Amino acid sequence: MSKINLLYEQGLYFLDKKLFDFYGFLEVQNLKDNTLLVITSDHGEALGEHGLWGHIFSLYNEILQIPLVIKYPAGVAAPGECRRLVQLNDLFATILEAVDAPLPLPESSRSLLSRRREYAFAEHYQNIGLEAIRKQVPDYPLQPFMHSCRCIIDAEFFKLIEWADGRLELYDLNRDFAESRNLMDFPDQIPRAQALLQVMVEKFGAFAKNA
Numbered sequence: 001m002s003k004i005n006l007l008y009e010q011g012l013y014f015l016d017k018k019l020f021d022f023y024g025f026l027e028v029q030n031l032k033d034n035t036l037l038v039i040t041s042d043h044g045e046a047l048g049e050h051g052l053w054g055h056i057f058s059l060y061n062e063i064l065q066i067p068l069v070i071k072y073p074a075g076v077a078a079p080g081e082c083r084r085l086v087q088l089n090d091l092f093a094t095i096l097e098a099v100d101a102p103l104p105l106p107e108s109s110r111s112l113l114s115r116r117r118e119y120a121f122a123e124h125y126q127n128i129g130l131e132a133i134r135k136q137v138p139d140y141p142l143q144p145f146m147h148s149c150r151c152i153i154d155a156e157f158f159k160l161i162e163w164a165d166g167r168l169e170l171y172d173l174n175r176d177f178a179e180s181r182n183l184m185d186f187p188d189q190i191p192r193a194q195a196l197l198q199v200m201v202e203k204f205g206a207f208a209k210n211a
Contacts, residue, residue: 005047033074036098038091041066049178052145056129059122059151059161060179070112072098077113085117085155116155119199123150150207152200160196162207168193 019039026032046052049062068086076098093109095101110117130146148164157173170183170193183189201207 002048008045008047032071035071036073036076036095037071038095039067039069040088040091042088050145054129056132057124057145059124059149061173061177064122064151070094082112084112085120085153086112087117087120087122090117118155120153121151121200121203123204124148125150148208150200150204152196154196158192158196160193160200162197162200164207168197170196 023032023037026035026037043055044061044063044066045055046058046060046062050058050060052058052060055063087110089108090110090112093105093111093115094113096103096105097111097113105111105115125148127146127148130140130142133140144163144165144167147167149161151159151161153159153173159171159173159179161169161171163169168184169179170189171179171181172183173179184193
């Protein structure tokens with residue numbers, strides 16, 4: 001294991017310890033049963049997967065898949081794990097419903113207590129990585145992984161990535177979570193990819209073919 005992987009694991013261990021301490025504080029103060037606690041992140045981190053480091057390129061699982069742990073107030077929901085499509089903005093509707101707020105649930109947000117997603121979407125439009133590199137090396141050439149991209153994941157956990165240069169990547173996350181086998185290489189999977197692409201185009205419009 002590399003030093004950077006060890007440092008990353010140590011950082012996670014430190015965070016776990018602080019969260020455990022905070023949970024203990026809630027118990028001591030008799031606040032646990034009335035508290036809605038959400039533990040999540042804004043993004044993951046690439047540590048060499050797909051030849052990338054950091055989180056400023058791509059929409060592979062090492063960037064998109066993040067922890068999501070919710071402790072609801074007592075009586076709101078049964079404990080346990082749930083395997084379903086979730087976007088971070090779904091927390092908005094979830095919190096509104098959990099606290100019984102007298103507000104309408106937004107269409108863009110799906111409460112984890114009552115509504116399921118048919119599709120999840122993500123996008124990576126701003127090419128901040130290339131901009132940062134070109135401040136040091138102005139003529140640095142655009143690399144394939146530096147293009148903007150967007151993706152869609154369906155309820156069966158098939159994921160389509162569309163790159164701004166026209167490339168498409170299709171993965172079956174149930175069998176290939178590491179996204180090592182692009183199903184676009186298999187003709188029988190092309191209709192599935194086209195159907196997912198059509199959903200994305202209908203929702204967001206055609207992808208601007210640029211960097």
